Amino acid sequence: MRHLFAAIVLLLSAAPLAAADLRIDPVRSRAEFSVRLLWVSNVSGAFEGIRGDVSIDHAAQTAVVRADIDTESIRMESARLRRWVLAPEFFDAVHYPTIHFESLPTPLMLLTHGGDVAGKLTLRGITQPVTFHLQGNRCPTESLAGCILQLQGMIDRTDFEMRGRRGALSDRVNLGMAIVLEAP
Template sequence: MTSNANNTTTTELPLKAGDWRLDPFHSAVGFSIRHLGISKVRGTFKEFEAGLVVGADLADSAVTATISLASIDTGNADRDAHVRSADLLDVERRPSMTFRSTEISGQGEDWIMTGDLTIGEVTRPVTLAVEFGGVVENAMDGSRHAGFEATGEIRRSDFGLKFAPGMLGDVVKISLDMEFIEP
């Protein structure tokens, strides 16, 4: 995500400037969606990439992410195959979803990140609440790691994913746990 200098005051970030590398072994992309309006189905995407570029201030900082839609895992192989089909995600036509930040604001542990989410040919704005977990040194190798939890929601219908209204909820809750390694 890249901050929009017109909407965000220049703020010094609590992170070292540079390209932070994703630690995929300590990161996760999850979601939940209502089923029949009475319960939730939860799942994850197993294949994803994310980038964090920290500038001298928010205006020079950016977050990007790409998630492979075919890597969905809800714990049920038959359901996952159906979700990948043309009825729902249609991974043949829409292999991935991407996010690119447009604005960052906040301080301390609580931040807001707004950006553009693209699924297939449809791009919509999304806002994520971001909790900054801090920066610590990894005792194993001395590298410094920063942790973030981001949560938000999207509507399936906004992206043309309208299969089974009433059976599946329109709102999809997103939960991202990301750990990055300092440059």
């Protein structure tokens, strides 16, 4: 029995070494989107409500990024455009108040050197695989608090049942996130 108790204590004391979490700073982080309008200009907006975390598995040398974006937090150049993108034909914020991204386990070295981050994006209640490109930064993998993860990607809005105004809007939507990490 004493050996079993010692083994449990050893496992519990080693558990914090296997995974460490960082938070996404909701004040300094942002998410943006843009979509081409009539092949001449872009409709764009910035989301002010982004939160989430990064779970780090030091044993596997991987990290998982989870981010939730409050759809209603979008800021745009005009109130009319804001009402339109929150309406059912685009984000449908009443029924789907959150956009969610979760990466697949990503090598820690990629967080500093940059590269492609695969994951899943849930938008309008539909989950699709996505790949974002992560820009490299100078943060050491041992200490990511204070680092900024900048991700850029593109989705096809029809994959998320956003089919309105197809003659006027491009199907391709650019998405970007600048995530500032902080200790919990």
